[in-house]
Every structure is written in structure tokens, then in C-alpha cells.
Amino acid sequence: MSHLEKDSFGAKLGMWLFLFTEMLLFGGVFILYSVYLTRYPKEFGLGGHQLDLVYGATNTVVLLSSSLLAAMSVTAIKTGAKKLTLGLLSGTVGCAFIFLGIKYLEWSAKFHHGIYPNAPKLIAGPPGESIFFSLYYLTTGLHGIHVIVGAVLMSWTAVMVHKERINVTDNVTLENVTLYWHLVDLVWIFIFPLYYLIL
């Protein structure tokens, strides 16, 4: 197969492989979560009750909507609707900002209550509680970094759409970035019940 023609199937294959590695990256944290949950079920339950369900649920809705907008942008570019694509992409990036804003409010509220990594209150408390919040900050922090990376990629894609480097026939880059965004969403779909809804 010559390299001269663009292999969009190959590009998507590569992206899927990359997404597997991202899942495994978060998988490492989830392994730790499952081991420590078995060890400290009571403390994990108590820790979960201290997280703000409203913030978490709102963010879930925000991320799900952003994924919908991203998926619609792929359909839009395939029909050649450039303006619509740009609008949908801006919507996705906007949702990313809303998500990060809510996350900021949430974290600062926790910090205000003396719950942060290595905090004296956590060290004095039962070991399982400290583990729960360490994992919480680790997982949501890592996820937050992925949200930022995704937002940057989305913005870059929007510029490419604007310059018509991504267009009705050549749009595999947009599709790949959207796949990445769906992964960010998917990971959150696991984080939300594991940390916020745990009994």
C-alpha cells in the first residue's frame, strides 16, 4: 500500500490503539481503587458522602452534552456544513471550560474544609479516608489534565476546519479528536459512580 494516498482506516486504527493505552493508564488507578475499596469499604462510603453530588452530577451532564456536540460535529463536517461544525466544536470546548470551572469550585471547597493531599486532618483521620481522598484527587486530577488536552485538541481542530484543512472529504483528524473526547467522557462515566455515588 503506497503512502501517497491517505489511509484514514489506518489513522483510526492507530487512534483506537492509543485509546486502549489511555484506558489502561486509568485502569491502573482503578485497580488501586478496587483493592483499597475491599480493604476500607466503610471509609470509602463515608468519603463518598463528603463529595458534592450536585457538582458531580452537573459535570456529568455537561460532559455528556459535550460528547453529543462533538459527535454531531463529525456528522456536520461530512455533509460539508462548515459553519455548523465550527459552532458545534465551540460548544464542545465551551462545555470543557464549564466542566473545569465546576471542578475548580469543587476542589477549592474541599481545600477550604481542610481536605487535600497530605492535609493534617486526613493524616489524623482513619487511614482509609486518606486513601479515598488521595485516589479522588489523583483520578480527577489526571482526568482534568485529559480534559485540558482534549480542549486544546478540539480548539486546534476548529482552526483546521476554519482553514478548510479538515473538510468534507478529508476529516479523519476531526473524527480522531472526537474519539479522544469520547474517551475523556467515558472515563468520567466511571469516575462519577465510583467516587460520588458509592454507598
Next chain:
Amino acid sequence: MSQQTAMAEGGFWRDTGKTGIGAWIFSTDHKRIGLMYLYCVLGFFLVGAFLGLLIRLELMAPGPTIMTAQTYNAMFTVHGVVMIFLFIIPGIPASFGNLVLPIQLGARDVAFPRVNLFSWWLYAIGAIIVLISLFTGGGAPDTGWTFYVPFSARTTTNVSLAVFGVFVLGFSSILTGINFITTIHRMRAPGMTWTRIPLFAWSLYATAWVQVLATPIIAITLLLVVTERILGLGLFDPTRGGDPVMYQHMFWIYSHPAVYIMILPGMGVISDIIPVFSRKPIFGYKMIAFSSLAIAAAGSAVWGHHMYTSGMSDLGVLVFSFLTFIVAIPSAIKVFNWVSTMYKGSISLEAPMLFALSFILLFSIGGLSGLILGAASTDIHVHDTHFVVGHFHYVMFGGTGFAFFAAAHYWLPKYFGRRYKEKPAIVGWVFMFIGFNILYFTMQVLGMEGMPRRYYDYLPEFARLNFVATVGSWILLTGVAIVVWNLWRGLFTGEPFTGNPWGGASLEWSIPTPPPTENFEEDPVVTHGPYDFKGVGVP
């Protein structure tokens, strides 16, 4: 550069718009990227080998010999980090994989040439970060290359930066793996069915899957060490409810499969060289290809055998011991098939073949001593002794290291258009082989007698064998020096190497020497297997 003008008949060396170093570090040509990897990994190999020599010098006699205990700790850590992450993991797949794989498949480049260049940049950046970590902060890390908690979370040496460097290197490894998988799936020439893929490419395929599926786990584990040090999360700290054994589980979930990232490409090299120098089709092509995948799969489930003495449950020990023995089956299949290939072959003992043959012997010794470690009962006796050190040097240096030099003698003349001198290559090989066995077999005996690994000092009864091992290290390094010098000089100024002197039947031998930038004038159509020597000129 005078190197380029020295190169016979241009090829991809000449054909470039840019000049100077920019023509290399910004090139997306897989051959240039492969050569850049090669120079880097060879350089780091020599650095690591020098550190190994210093370690042996220190252990030559009991008591302090040439360095302090702290320096010694840093020395074996840096030796391990450099050799594992900078030499042996990228060694064959990134350098020879990049050089050979696309041509063997009949492609003009890998699937994502720009990602390929990016991988090399990540490798270079990661290597620089690791190097910086040695000379800044609290000094070179002293934890051992495994970065075990709780010590790695507490030591004041520069662990955070070194670990971050390794994280970047892991990213490079993942991207190379993704690139190779996609290349093998999408870029094969017409007629190149799955059973006509050369076995080196097959081994890279299995390796790439391990790279993709295992490396993310070490990425997160290393991130955890950094957060543990900077934020004090306490996830592995028993006083805070964490569990240090969890670190070992997560570390070895990657690092044991990583052992197969190291050895599988070496096996692929040997599978390509043995038939060519025996003038016989490989015996059991499908079984060798399949056993690569089997090793990759089974090797991912045996990490627990590093932790028999860490307080795992007895059932856990039993299961991991059983699984560990299973990995020996596909490895043995390969060894038997190589030997069967040579049976009644017309064997020509040139340098690549000598390295390949010694690979089989040394890898077998390493593999069989691995069974002693895989059985829990015997492992308890030799755990963390020099026996382990001898074992993994037999597999990694005797296996992959010798395969690396076999590949260098076999393929590099193709890319340089010149070849090394045969006699010094053989003399160097003899020194390497003898010195290697004196050094590492002695280590295994020392371990059997109970000398622990990583210790700065030892009891007087170990003095004699340690002296012998140190002398072995001098012979080994003399051999390495001869081989590297001979290769280096020969490839830049040696006799012209044209056509297909080895008589190989895979696609890389069907194109001009050195290969043109685009590899193939027109896309080839494959009509026969890679080991079908009918019609290929006998040298």
C-alpha cells in the same frame, strides 16, 4: 559531514533537500530515524557497559575498593536505568525495527512517519531528562532501577526527575508500538499474506502489542511515585493505610511483560539469520510466529514471580509459578525450531551467524536458570542473590545483546553500502563469548552460594569468585570494544557491500544497497515466502 561523502553510492544517505544535522533530526524517513536510534542506543550501551565495569571493579575485592557505598548504590541504579530504558527496550525494535520493518513488508515508510519522528524526539528528550537527573538535585537516584517504595518515596536523591524521564521514554515506546501494529496491518505489499511476513516482522508485531498494552501501567505507576514524593498521597505508605506490595504488583505488571519487549525482537533477528546462513527454509514457520504471540500473551500473566518472598498468599505463589513455567513452552519451541533449521543445512559461520548461534546457547542457559527462579521452592533460596543477576544478564545481554550485534553485522552493511572486516569481527566475538561466560556463570555460582545482589560488601569466602567475575568483565568489554570499533570503522570506510551477499530471500535484499529514500521504485508484488531460497543467488 564526511560520513555522508564516504558512503558508497548515495542511496537515502545522499538524497535529501536539507543538509547537515537538520537532514537527520527532522527527517521522517524511517531509515534515518532507525539510524538515529541506533547511534543513541549504542552510545547508551557503551555508557551502561562502562558503569557495569566500574561496579565489577568495586566488587573485585571485599571492602571499599574504588568508590563509596552511596556511589555504588547510584552506580548500579544508573547502570540499570540506562541499560533497561535507554538501551535494551528501544534497542532492537526502535533501531532495527525502523530500519528493516517497512522494507520487509514492501512499504515505503511506516504508517505514521511524523509520529515516528516524534517518538524519536520523545526518546531523546526522555534520555536527556534521565541524564540531567544524574547530576542535579540530590544526586543520582540510588533506589535500583525498580524504584521500589517506600525507599523511592523517601530518598533525597533525584528520583522524581529520573522517573519522569522514564515516563517520557514510555510514551515513545507506546507510539512506536502503535506505529508498527498499524504498519503491519495496513502497509503490506500485495501478495504479502500473514504467512509470508518475515519472522522478524512477526516478532515486532508481538512486541508492539506488549508495548501498547503494558507500558501505560508503568506510566501510571511512575506518576504515582512522583505524586507520592511531591504531594505525599500515601497510597503506598503503610502508616497511612497504603500498601507497598501494591507498588510491586503494578510495577511488575509492566516490567515483566517488558522483559518480552526486550527478548522477542532478538528472537526475531535470530529467526531471520539462522535460515539465511544455513541455506534452508526455516523449520516450523507458523509455530515460530505463533510462539511469539504466545510468549507475549503468557508473559503478561507472570509478574507475580518477582514477589514470592514479599508475602503473597501461597495460592498466589502457586498460580504464578505455574504460569511462569508455561512461558517456557513457546520459548523452547523457538529454540528447537532454530536447531532443526540448521539440521543438514549448509552452514556458513560468518559473524552474524556466530552471534546468532551464541544467542541460542546463552539464551537457553538464561531460560533454564529462569525455571529455577520460577519454581517457588528454589526461588526462596536464590531470591535477590547474584544468581538472579547472572540469570537476567544471560537472557538480556546473552540473548538480546548478542542478537543486537548479530543484527548489526547482518543488516547494517545493507544501509551503509560498506562492510566490516570479517576477522576482527570473529576475534571480537570470541572475546565477548568467553568473557561473558566467565563473568555471568561465575555470578550464578556466587548466587547459589548465597551472595546477595546489590550489596556493597561481602564475606571473604566470596572473594575468589568475585575476582574471577571481574576478570571476565575485562575480557567481555575487550570483545565489545573490538566489535564496535570494527563495525564503526568498516561501515564508514570498509569494502563496498552490494547486492545480496548473504543470499537472503526477504524483500530488503531485493532493493539497491544502500536503499533509496523511497525504498522501492514501484510497489513490489510478493510471490514467495521470506525463507524460500529457490532462485536466490547463493553467495
